[in-house]
Amino acid sequence: MPDRSQSAAVNRRHFLAAVGGAAAGGATTLPGTGDAAAAPAAEAAKSSDPRVPHTVTLTINGQDHQLSLDARASLLDTLRDRLGLTGTKKGCDHGQCGACTVLVDGRRELSCLRLAVMAQGRQVTTIEGLAPDPHTLHPMQQAFIDHDAFQCGYCTPGQILSAVACVKEGHAGDDDQIREYMSGNICRCAAYPNIVAAIRQAKTEMGA
Amino acid sequence: MGAPVARIDGRLKVTGQARYPADTPLHNLAHGVMVTSTIARGRIRSLDTTAAASVPGVLLVLTRDQAQGQLTAPKFGTGGSTSIQPLNEERIWHDGQTVAIVVAETPEVAREAADLVAITYDHDTPSAGFDASGVEIVDGAGASPMYPEDPKAGDFDTAFKAAPVVLDATYNTAAQHHNPMELFSTTAEWNDGQLTVYEPSQFVAGWRAQLAKQLDMDAANIRVVSEYIGGAFGSKGPMTPRTAAVALAAKLVKRPVRCVCARAQGYTTATFRAETRQRIRMGAGRDGKIRAFSHEGWELTSRPDDYVVGGTETTARLYAYGAVHTKVQLVKADRNTPGYMRSPPETPYVFGLECAMDEMAEKLGLDPVEFRRVNDTQADPVSGKRYTSRSLMRCYDEAAAAFGWQRRLDAGVWKTGAMREGDWLVGLGCATAVYPTQVAPCAARVRLTADGKALLQTSAHEIGTGVRTVAAQTAAQALGLSVEDVTVEMGDSALPAGPVAGGSVSTASVCSAVLKACGAIRDKLYRAATVNSGPPATPESFTLRDGMAVLDSGRSAPLSALLQKLGTTQLEEYAEFAPEGSAPGAVEQLRQGNPGIMGGAKGPVLMYAFGAEFVEVRVHARTGEIRVPRMVGAFAAGRIMNPRTARSQLMGGMIWGLGAALHEMTEIDPRHARTVNRDLQDYLLPVNADVEGVEVILVPETDTEVNPAGVKGLGELGNVGTSSAIASAIYHATGRRLRDIPMRLDTLLQLQQT
Ligand code: FES
Numbered sequence: 001m002p003d004r005s006q007s008a009a010v011n012r013r014h015f016l017a018a019v020g021g022a023a024a025g026g027a028t029t030l031p032g033t034g035d036a037a038a039a040p041a042a043e044a045a046k047s048s049d050p051r052v053p054h055t056v057t058l059t060i061n062g063q064d065h066q067l068s069l070d071a072r073a074s075l076l077d078t079l080r081d082r083l084g085l086t087g088t089k090k091g092c093d094h095g096q097c098g099a100c101t102v103l104v105d106g107r108r109e110l111s112c113l114r115l116a117v118m119a120q121g122r123q124v125t126t127i128e129g130l131a132p133d134p135h136t137l138h139p140m141q142q143a144f145i146d147h148d149a150f151q152c153g154y155c156t157p158g159q160i161l162s163a164v165a166c167v168k169e170g171h172a173g174d175d176d177q178i179r180e181y182m183s184g185n186i187c188r189c190a191a192y193p194n195i196v197a198a199i200r201q202a203k204t205e206m207g208a
Numbered sequence: 209m210g211a212p213v214a215r216i217d218g219r220l221k222v223t224g225q226a227r228y229p230a231d232t233p234l235h236n237l238a239h240g241v242m243v244t245s246t247i248a249r250g251r252i253r254s255l256d257t258t259a260a261a262s263v264p265g266v267l268l269v270l271t272r273d274q275a276q277g278q279l280t281a282p283k284f285g286t287g288g289s290t291s292i293q294p295l296n297e298e299r300i301w302h303d304g305q306t307v308a309i310v311v312a313e314t315p316e317v318a319r320e321a322a323d324l325v326a327i328t329y330d331h332d333t334p335s336a337g338f339d340a341s342g343v344e345i346v347d348g349a350g351a352s353p354m355y356p357e358d359p360k361a362g363d364f365d366t367a368f369k370a371a372p373v374v375l376d377a378t379y380n381t382a383a384q385h386h387n388p389m390e391l392f393s394t395t396a397e398w399n400d401g402q403l404t405v406y407e408p409s410q411f412v413a414g415w416r417a418q419l420a421k422q423l424d425m426d427a428a429n430i431r432v433v434s435e436y437i438g439g440a441f442g443s444k445g446p447m448t449p450r451t452a453a454v455a456l457a458a459k460l461v462k463r464p465v466r467c468v469c470a471r472a473q474g475y476t477t478a479t480f481r482a483e484t485r486q487r488i489r490m491g492a493g494r495d496g497k498i499r500a501f502s503h504e505g506w507e508l509t510s511r512p513d514d515y516v517v518g519g520t521e522t523t524a525r526l527y528a529y530g531a532v533h534t535k536v537q538l539v540k541a542d543r544n545t546p547g548y549m550r551s552p553p554e555t556p557y558v559f560g561l562e563c564a565m566d567e568m569a570e571k572l573g574l575d576p577v578e579f580r581r582v583n584d585t586q587a588d589p590v591s592g593k594r595y596t597s598r599s600l601m602r603c604y605d606e607a608a609a610a611f612g613w614q615r616r617l618d619a620g621v622w623k624t625g626a627m628r629e630g631d632w633l634v635g636l637g638c639a640t641a642v643y644p645t646q647v648a649p650c651a652a653r654v655r656l657t658a659d660g661k662a663l664l665q666t667s668a669h670e671i672g673t674g675v676r677t678v679a680a681q682t683a684a685q686a687l688g689l690s691v692e693d694v695t696v697e698m699g700d701s702a703l704p705a706g707p708v709a710g711g712s713v714s715t716a717s718v719c720s721a722v723l724k725a726c727g728a729i730r731d732k733l734y735r736a737a738t739v740n741s742g743p744p745a746t747p748e749s750f751t752l753r754d755g756m757a758v759l760d761s762g763r764s765a766p767l768s769a770l771l772q773k774l775g776t777t778q779l780e781e782y783a784e785f786a787p788e789g790s791a792p793g794a795v796e797q798l799r800q801g802n803p804g805i806m807g808g809a810k811g812p813v814l815m816y817a818f819g820a821e822f823v824e825v826r827v828h829a830r831t832g833e834i835r836v837p838r839m840v841g842a843f844a845a846g847r848i849m850n851p852r853t854a855r856s857q858l859m860g861g862m863i864w865g866l867g868a869a870l871h872e873m874t875e876i877d878p879r880h881a882r883t884v885n886r887d888l889q890d891y892l893l894p895v896n897a898d899v900e901g902v903e904v905i906l907v908p909e910t911d912t913e914v915n916p917a918g919v920k921g922l923g924e925l926g927n928v929g930t931s932s933a934i935a936s937a938i939y940h941a942t943g944r945r946l947r948d949i950p951m952r953l954d955t956l957l958q959l960q961q962t
């Protein structure tokens with residue numbers, strides 16, 4: 001029984017080394033997200049050695065960052081380890097918990113499942129960049145405080161970004177719908193009823 | 209009751225600024241990845257690191273060869289999660305045992321190299337669990353100082369034989385993993401022989417002492433930092449072997465190293481809640497009074513370590529039973545050592561007991577609430593000791609009213625399947641929640657400055673309970689400040705020693721220490737206020753309010769003036785709180801890693817918190833799908849410092865109970881003793897769509913005996929009893945008695961076919 005995480009790393013490396021970037025991009029993009037990032041990934045894959053650093057420009061919270069990256073680096077690890085944006089959390093690294101949720105071009109995505117090189121040309125929003133300025137809170141952030149919608153706070157950045165997208169998608173129609181569309185974000189502290197209440201409040205304030 | 213103040217760290221948490229240990233920015237950081245065993249029992253035959261070490265960017269492959277002699281394994285039961293330091297071992301004791309740590313420049317390189325570590329094993333056939341051949345069975349009593357003996361009273365056999373109504377049933381609870389959302393991680397940094405470890409921990413004071421032992425160094429040169437913790441639930445209480453190993457790796461590469469465990473590795477390199485099997489025999493009279501009660505438990509543990517939960521300590525005292533017999537046995541298998549998980553003894557054992565209570569109520573034809581009332585007690589049937597306070601039946605009455613229990617009584621209390629709505633079979637059930645009230649030694653420092661602000665320091669831990677907020681509220685109230693004027697520093701072993709965040713001791717212990725420190729500050733202010741100020745006011749009438757000191761005569765003075773009078777700009781007090789009955793030097797013992805937890809059934813009186821939980825379930829008649837649309841819990845837990853955070857704790861607990869009842873189970877392959885579902889896709893946890901209405905009722909209760917703060921802990925109360933309430937409701941809905949958790953739709957499907 002091979003270790004899941006380890007075999008995932010092997011697959012990712014072999015994919016990039018052996019096949020074109022489009023295939024690698026397709027293999028790691030969430031369904032339905034389209035694939036404008038295939039081009040940079042393809043360029044990166046020109047080198048057969050994934051360890052050779054690739055120069056990429058990432059647009060995070062409206063700011064461009066030029067980075068030299070291992071092609072295998074996930075967007076999550078890049079945000080955390082290279083850019084110091086540690087508000088995005090790692091809960092599984094396998095796309096199973098939602099802790100790493102960020103907005104990519106306004107859509108919620110799991111940053112552990114996206115290679116950083118695939119985020120080129122995309123607008124990435126993390127929890128640090130959600131509010132318009134450091135002194136203001138986004139209505140969703142305020143609603144989470146108002147409803148005690150967290151305990152340890154670890155899932156919270158992911159919950160909040162997911163919640164913002166949930167409202168914008170039009171999936172916050174009623175409590176049942178909120179519960180369903182927020183079920184990709186696990187909260188082990190189980191603040192769920194308070195999260196639903198927070199989304200209900202913020203939805204009105206967001207004018208949705 | 210305290211004010212429902214919003215968490216003082218809320219803003220940091222919603223903006224991503226709260227710093228969890230793996231978020232610590234460090235210069236020149238190297239990344240570690242663990243390599244774990246793929247067998248559960250045997251020996252390492254060969255371990256080849258050549259390929260791994262040759263990957264560019266690899267700094268170290270730490271194996272037994274390099275570690276040899278530099279890591280001391282702990283003695284079990286002294287703060288380590290296991291007596292095994294795997295990097296000293298050639299033997300494989302369990303699946304997923306750490307065999308190497310690869311350290312590299314980047315996480316990508318470290319993962320690649322970890323894959324290339326080539327290991328061959330000599331396999332032995334492992335014993336996976338209860339029913340495997342080759343397990344050893346030993347008595348729980350005396351196996352651990354935590355469980356000296358099996359509680360007993362009277363002559364059970366005779367009483368049971370004579371009882372007109374009897375029950376004999378077996379219950380099983382599954383192995384479960386805490387799965388806090390935050391991954392386990394260790395970050396270690398050395399500076400001139402000083403070690404700093406950043407790691408999510410529930411006991412930084414104890415871990416510092418533990419690290420000193422395992423690394424053979426002076427504790428004064430060690431600091432453990434755990435400012436925010438992404439959920440713990442017991443998993444970050446005992447220190448696992450990784451911490452010292454990563455510290456060693458950082459020493460060898462002469463750089464800070466961060467090692468984040470993969471989610472899968474967390475299942476085998478940390479602790480878990482082991483499975484239990486329980487047999488309950490109960491005899492009652494036709495009057496509904498229990499005359500004989502026997503609770504036998506089998507608990508799984510590892511080969512090297514006798515971990516005991518011994519929930520009979522609580523179940524033996526819960527009702528006025530008459531004769532009591534209990535026995536706990538440990539079943540030693542080839543598994544990693546289990547450990548504390550949210551209400552470790554009560555969650556499994558109270559499940560068994562409360563299911564049995566429901567079954568017995570049916571045999572007697574009694575309303576299950578009334579059956580509890582008939583057997584309610586204010587004294588321990590084993591020792592005769594009294595409970596300091598016990599509001600169990602008030603909880604039942606309040607919860608029953610809010611829930612609408614009368615509906616079940618109106619439908620005929622034991623008429624199953626009577627509340628069908630279309631394809632949905634509706635059932636209502638209830639059960640008791642109980643958790644010992646415990647308290648531990650704690651030190652705290654409070655500094656009041658002339659600008660009317662206070663700083664509060666203790667190494668205690670904010671694992672999500674809200675203790676940081678509650679501590680600020682306590683200091684604010686004692687010093688007459690607003691909560692915003694109090695800054696709280698926690699989770700750092702350099703601060704005054706705080707208790708382990710376990711046994712639900714934090715609020716009571718921390719608040720007791722904070723009250724003591726603030727009391728000393730207040731005394732000084734009082735003396736300053738009354739010296740040369742006319743007729744002295746009585747200390748009782750001296751109050752601190754809105755940043756002012758107010759004397760009874762109506763005179764008042766700003767704090768700054770009093771400090772000036774004392775010739776200082778700030779007042780600082782360090783206080784040590786030790787629970788009544790503690791041995792002398794309890795806080796020093798805490799620094800040595802001894803948590804010194806007191807309370808529950810241990811002292812001259814019984815200290816427990818109680819609750820009653822009611823649930824509605826809906827079981828789909830065709831698919832067996834089980835939904836829980838409504839849960840109502842009423843809890844009495846002494847003084848509630850902050851109803852807002854208290855509610856969240858209890859609500860989260862009840863949802864934990866729902867998870868235990870319907871979802872959670874760590875599956876162990878019976879042939880290979882390996883964990884099958886070691887990720888968040890296959891280990892089922894409750895998600896938002898599983899949870900609908902959850903109502904928490906706080907039943908007022910005053911108990912001045914438990915501790916100076918009057919607080920009974922409640923972090924572990926909410927999840928006790930929930931799963932039996934759900935089992936009881938499923939029975940009411942379907943007429944099927946499920947005695948094993950989790951209860952999943954496949955169980956009901958099978959039952960429907962029979
Ligand atoms: S860390 Fe990305 S989904 Fe869990």
Ligand code: FES
Pocket residue numbers: 149150151152153154155156186187188189190191389438439672
């Ligand atoms: S707040 Fe702790 S996991 Fe959600």
